[in-house]
Amino acid sequence: MRTRVARARAVQAERYGALGLTVRTNTQASGTVLESIVKPTREGSRCCARRSDAMRLSARGYHRVLRVARTLADLDGEDAVRRVHFR
Numbered sequence: 413m414r415t416r417v418a419r420a421r422a423v424q425a426e427r428y429g430a431l432g433l434t435v436r437t438n439t440q441a442s443g444t445v446l447e448s449i450v451k452p453t454r455e456g457s458r459c460c461a462r463r464s465d466a467m468r469l470s471a472r473g474y475h476r477v478l479r480v481a482r483t484l485a486d487l488d489g490e491d492a493v494r495r496v497h498f499r
Contacts, residue, residue: 420486438483443475450478455495463498 421437427449428435435441441449452460460481464474481497488497 416487419489420483423486424483438479438486441479443471443478446475446478446482450482450493451491452481452493452498453495456481456493456498459495459498 424438425436428437428441428445431445433441433445435445438446438449460477463469464477467473469477477498481493484497485491485493490497
């Protein structure tokens with residue numbers, strides 16, 4: 413697990429560094445940055461939208477969901493955020 417986490421953190425640092433940001437992890441990213449970084453698949457986007465509406469998430473709550481989903485995708489070594497990452 414330590415290896416997966418280290419790899420995910422390295423991917424995140426590289427991703428944000430390529431954008432010229434001082435952010436190193438998904439936790440540190442602003443909501444605006446997250447929305448541009450998290451590119452969910454069509455199914456993932458639908459799942460997130462349905463659950464956000466059902467739970468009446470605020471913008472802050474929605475961005476927390478995006479952070480976690482992007483981190484889970486990073487841990488899985490995937491570029492796309494899929495439905496499974498929103499569950």
